[in-house]
Amino acid sequence: MNTSLPDIPPAAVLSDRPASRAWRRFRRNPSARAGALLVALFCLLALLAPWLAPYGPNQRDGQFQPPSWRHWLGTDSNEYDVLTRVIYGARLSLVAGLVSISLAVVVGAPLGTAAGYFGGRTDALLMRAIDVALAFPSILIAFLVVTAMQPGWAPVVIAVALINVPLIARQVRATVLTTRELDYVTASRALGASHWHVMTRVLAPAVWNPLIVLATLGLGSAILEVAGLSFLGFGGDAADAEWGSLLNEAKNHLRTTLWPAVGPGVAISLTILGFNLLGDVLRDALDPRTSGER
Amino acid sequence: MSLPATSTGPRDAHPAPGDSAAAPLLEVSDLKVHFAARRQRLSGPRRVIRAVDGVSFTVRPGETLGLVGESGCGKSTTARAILNLIRPTSGQVHFAGQRIDHLNARRMLPVRRDLQMIFQDPYASLNPRMTVGSIIAEPMRIFGLHPLRRQQLEVMRLMDLVGLNPRYLNRYPHEFSGGQRQRIGIARALAVNPRLIVCDEPVSALDVSIQAQVINLLMDLQRQLGLAYLFIAHDLSVVRHISDRVGVMYLGRLVELADADALFRSPRHPYTQALLSAAPLPDPVAQRARQRIVLRGEVPSPDRSYPGCPFADRCPIVEDACRQQVPTLGGGPHPAACIKAPEL
Numbered sequence: 001m002n003t004s005l006p007d008i009p010p011a012a013v014l015s016d017r018p019a020s021r022a023w024r025r026f027r028r029n030p031s032a033r034a035g036a037l038l039v040a041l042f043c044l045l046a047l048l049a050p051w052l053a054p055y056g057p058n059q060r061d062g063q064f065q066p067p068s069w070r071h072w073l074g075t076d077s078n079e080y081d082v083l084t085r086v087i088y089g090a091r092l093s094l095v096a097g098l099v100s101i102s103l104a105v106v107v108g109a110p111l112g113t114a115a116g117y118f119g120g121r122t123d124a125l126l127m128r129a130i131d132v133a134l135a136f137p138s139i140l141i142a143f144l145v146v147t148a149m150q151p152g153w154a155p156v157v158i159a160v161a162l163i164n165v166p167l168i169a170r171q172v173r174a175t176v177l178t179t180r181e182l183d184y185v186t187a188s189r190a191l192g193a194s195h196w197h198v199m200t201r202v203l204a205p206a207v208w209n210p211l212i213v214l215a216t217l218g219l220g221s222a223i224l225e226v227a228g229l230s231f232l233g234f235g236g237d238a239a240d241a242e243w244g245s246l247l248n249e250a251k252n253h254l255r256t257t258l259w260p261a262v263g264p265g266v267a268i269s270l271t272i273l274g275f276n277l278l279g280d281v282l283r284d285a286l287d288p289r290t291s292g293e294r
Numbered sequence: 295m296s297l298p299a300t301s302t303g304p305r306d307a308h309p310a311p312g313d314s315a316a317a318p319l320l321e322v323s324d325l326k327v328h329f330a331a332r333r334q335r336l337s338g339p340r341r342v343i344r345a346v347d348g349v350s351f352t353v354r355p356g357e358t359l360g361l362v363g364e365s366g367c368g369k370s371t372t373a374r375a376i377l378n379l380i381r382p383t384s385g386q387v388h389f390a391g392q393r394i395d396h397l398n399a400r401r402m403l404p405v406r407r408d409l410q411m412i413f414q415d416p417y418a419s420l421n422p423r424m425t426v427g428s429i430i431a432e433p434m435r436i437f438g439l440h441p442l443r444r445q446q447l448e449v450m451r452l453m454d455l456v457g458l459n460p461r462y463l464n465r466y467p468h469e470f471s472g473g474q475r476q477r478i479g480i481a482r483a484l485a486v487n488p489r490l491i492v493c494d495e496p497v498s499a500l501d502v503s504i505q506a507q508v509i510n511l512l513m514d515l516q517r518q519l520g521l522a523y524l525f526i527a528h529d530l531s532v533v534r535h536i537s538d539r540v541g542v543m544y545l546g547r548l549v550e551l552a553d554a555d556a557l558f559r560s561p562r563h564p565y566t567q568a569l570l571s572a573a574p575l576p577d578p579v580a581q582r583a584r585q586r587i588v589l590r591g592e593v594p595s596p597d598r599s600y601p602g603c604p605f606a607d608r609c610p611i612v613e614d615a616c617r618q619q620v621p622t623l624g625g626g627p628h629p630a631a632c633i634k635a636p637e638l
Contacts, residue, residue, distance in 0.1 A: 205424075
């Protein structure tokens with residue numbers, strides 16, 4: 001009867017995988033292309049900064065020059081070329097945003113999963129703690145972290161991560177709460193799956209998609225928060241090129257010259273726009289309920 | 295169909311179904327599952343929903359016990375309490391001689407190899423993000439049954455056993471029809487070679503033509519593998535077809551329990567009689583000649599607290615004595631929980 005069965009190579013069987021379906025939908029969406037393009041552009045700038053930037057990051061060439069062929073975006077109060085500083089700034093801003101949102105996911109996702117899955121007292125305890133965290137203005141949390149530690153980029157990243165932990169934990173918990181009630185989770189438990197197995201193998205894939213969306217959208221705001229904190233002067237060395245600290249420096253001379261602020265301002269806006277477009281489209285593409293091809 | 299001699303196949307000799315001398319495989323005694331409901335007012339009394347209120351029955355190796363009743367009568371809750379997915383309020387569940395209702399997850403694990411479940415909704419009970427192959431292999435992974443390479447062969451063998459093309463191993467559940475999905479669920483339950491499968495309305499969500507196929511598959515598997523079923527349904531004709539014995543539930547209680555033939559030929563409880571008279575007969579002459587017993591009113595809420603027979607308000611033959619105390623199921627080959635049962 002089934003002597004021939006083992007000969008079938010499983011990979012030869014064509015299958016409509018959810019991932020390929022999502023990719024097809026994603027590729028056809030114009031907003032997705034715009035978002036991906038913006039994000040890719042800034043990632044390339046960051047990666048290839050030494051080759052793309054017209055000057056060295058700390059090369060001085062006269063103060064407050066308006067845009068010209070020599071300096072496309074002018075020069076700032078420290079005599080740096082603004083375009084060069086913006087290109088180098090992409091490195092610090094993107095990495096700081098990425099690291100802080102990753103930290104927030106690593107801490108927040110397990111918290112939210114545990115709270116949603118176990119429910120009852122565990123849920124009450126974790127969620128009240130998170131409510132308390134949310135009740136503090138995020139800027140206050142940032143102040144506390146930054147003043148408690150040595151000034152530098154590490155406390156800024158940790159502060160931004162802490163701000164985002166409650167948001168991620170809540171979203172994950174909400175997803176787990178709705179997924180937990182489905183029969184296939186009960187089925188796994190009836191089969192004898194441990195809590196760990198259910199959380200990591202059964203619930204995690206359901207949490208994964210909304211988490212990607214949330215992290216992408218959160219990445220935009222994390223970059224803004226990092227920039228905000230360094231704009232307020234909590235960042236590391238002012239000699240490091242970073243969009244927030246560039247704006248901070250520019251604001252001191254805003255009455256006399258506008259140019260140094262334009263470059264980093266536009267860079268921050270475009271990056272956030274890119275991540276938001278990407279996040280919105282990912283949300284639609286990854287949702288199995290919106291099955292229509294667009 | 296000749297099966298290769300692998301792990302599936304009866305692990306021990308199963309006695310013939312209905313052999314009353316055999317020790318019961320599953321024994322449920324006075325099972326109660328009560329839920330605390332929200333108070334209606336802040337100072338109001340705490341209401342208790344008696345979803346299952348003192349149910350006792352046994353399932354012998356290799357037999358099928360059907361459990362019928364209307365929606366909300368506690369059938370599914372009974373199933374979930376037996377499988378230790380809900381903690382019972384009181385009562386005991388014994389499986390193969392071992393008491394299992396109080397076991398923690400770790401000590402319940404070996405029991406689950408022998409005690410599996412099939413679910414009602416074939417769309418919700420399969421993880422949409424897993425391939426059919428990994429769904430069927432999941433219990434093997436949990437129990438560490440076969441080496442990885444062997445698992446795939448086992449999955450293909452099981453798919454073939456339940457009538458699915460093993461080529462579809464790497465497809466996702468949404469690519470299958472309802473009946474095929476239910477076969478996937480059955481294959482998953484069979485993956486650990488259980489002795490008893492609790493079937494929670496396994497065909498209620500399917501088209502009638504598909505229902506028959508799945509029922510026949512379940513009966514074939516029972517013959518081949520010596521399985522016992524606790525078969526829950528609200529459709530009497532389905533239960534009659536597959537069951538050796540049938541229990542009728544009403545409001546969390548078992549009101550009648552008998553061999554399937556006896557129950558359908560001569561029901562003793564007025565609720566069973568009403569249920570049977572509502573089921574259409576295939577013979578139009580008999581259908582026209584028959585007198586239907588139409589029940590009055592709705593199923594009362596299971597948080598009722600007045601004394602007497604729970605069926606009294608809707609019973610066509612109710613009398614004053616019925617409202618004094620709750621009738622017990624009693625013993626014998628065909629017990630019925632009705633004080634008038636002896637005369638019926």
